[in-house]
Amino acid sequence: MPASPTLSFLPLLLPLWLFQAEPTSEIPKQNPHASAADVERGARLFRTNCGVCHGPAGNGGRGANLAQPSLRRASNDQALFLVIRQGIPGTEMPPGWWVLDDHEMWQVAAYVRSLGRVPPENVHGDAQAGERLFRTTGCIGCHQVALEGGNLGPSLTDIGSRRGVSYLRAVLLDPASSLPEDFLQVQAVTSDGKRITGIRLNEDTWSIQLRDLSGHLLSFWKDDLASLEKQPGRSPMPSYRGRLSDQELDHVVAYLVSLRGDR
Ligand code: HEC
Numbered sequence: 001m002p003a004s005p006t007l008s009f010l011p012l013l014l015p016l017w018l019f020q021a022e023p024t025s026e027i028p029k030q031n032p033h034a035s036a037a038d039v040e041r042g043a044r045l046f047r048t049n050c051g052v053c054h055g056p057a058g059n060g061g062r063g064a065n066l067a068q069p070s071l072r073r074a075s076n077d078q079a080l081f082l083v084i085r086q087g088i089p090g091t092e093m094p095p096g097w098w099v100l101d102d103h104e105m106w107q108v109a110a111y112v113r114s115l116g117r118v119p120p121e122n123v124h125g126d127a128q129a130g131e132r133l134f135r136t137t138g139c140i141g142c143h144q145v146a147l148e149g150g151n152l153g154p155s156l157t158d159i160g161s162r163r164g165v166s167y168l169r170a171v172l173l174d175p176a177s178s179l180p181e182d183f184l185q186v187q188a189v190t191s192d193g194k195r196i197t198g199i200r201l202n203e204d205t206w207s208i209q210l211r212d213l214s215g216h217l218l219s220f221w222k223d224d225l226a227s228l229e230k231q232p233g234r235s236p237m238p239s240y241r242g243r244l245s246d247q248e249l250d251h252v253v254a255y256l257v258s259l260r261g262d263r
């Protein structure tokens with residue numbers, strides 16, 4: 001007799017159930033597999049299972065830069081193990097238990113911790129000089145750090161814990177290379193000929209809300225506009241290629257890397 005459709009799902013659900021059944025309290029607080037040999041094996045497992053997103057040396061790309069002294073979502077060994085085992089729901093970070101057993105995940109965790117002990121990748125600049133440039137070249141007009149600054153661009157309060165150095169450098173030279181998925185620059189022309197460039201906040205069939213380049217919120221009925229042009233792939237952020245010297249660029253990057261949400 002063929003199994004009922006409900007029962008045939010059981011083998012699929014079983015591993016999930018077993019996984020959820022294990023209480024967090026049974027996970028050691030400290031990594032039980034953190035010898036030099038474990039780190040070495042962890043490095044190999046990392047390159048094959050995590051490197052595509054976090055970079056072969058862990059300093060970030062599509063995934064976060066893990067080569068830092070402290071990790072936002074993994075402040076201790078147990079939290080790190082849980083992030084690796086369960087992934088981060090709602091992000092691209094997948095559950096590790098799909099591909100690794102507990103022992104292997106601890107070894108990977110040991111390797112990830114070892115990354116935080118090496119000095120950060122090629123940050124040559126001076127963060128203080130970078131902060132001054134941030135204030136004098138206009139960045140702060142569009143970006144918030146802590147509670148200060150404009151809001152046309154994303155807040156940079158914790159940018160150093162979200163992005164790697166090479167990515168930050170690329171954004172400053174070519175802002176459009178980093179556009180968030182839901183980001184759209186639009187240009188509206190009103191019936192009396194006023195031209196407004198901004199980023200789209202909301203849109204429905206009849207109206208559009210945007211933030212103009214000076215940070216004002218504006219709302220228009222589409223019928224009242226002479227034209228509305230969408231400019232995908234464009235960023236309102238200017239390129240700093242040629243506007244900042246190589247050394248100044250290093251300073252600004254060093255400042256951004258220092259922003260970890262704790263100031
Ligand atoms: C498909 C891409 C992808 C793979 C594969 C992947 N990750 Fe991630 N990981 C991410 C992304 C994206 C984030 C950032 C999620 C967020 O915070 O928005 C992340 C976050 C993390 C964090 C938290 C960082 C922090 O600052 O707290 C750790 C730790 C981590 N990953 C470790 C690993 C390990 C170890 C592996 C391999 C077993 C792995 N990841 C595999 C994409 C990936």
Ligand code: HEC
Binds near residue numbers: 176178179180
């Ligand atoms: C006219 C407003 C404007 C100015 C000036 C500006 N930015 Fe931006 N910036 C934006 C916008 C909008 C985005 C989001 C779209 C994009 O990534 O291009 C952005 C993106 C970024 C990002 C990527 C954020 C992320 O989460 O990936 C960084 C880093 C950044 N800017 C740093 C700077 C620095 C440093 C300066 C000054 C040297 C600066 N910006 C000047 C508007 C601006």
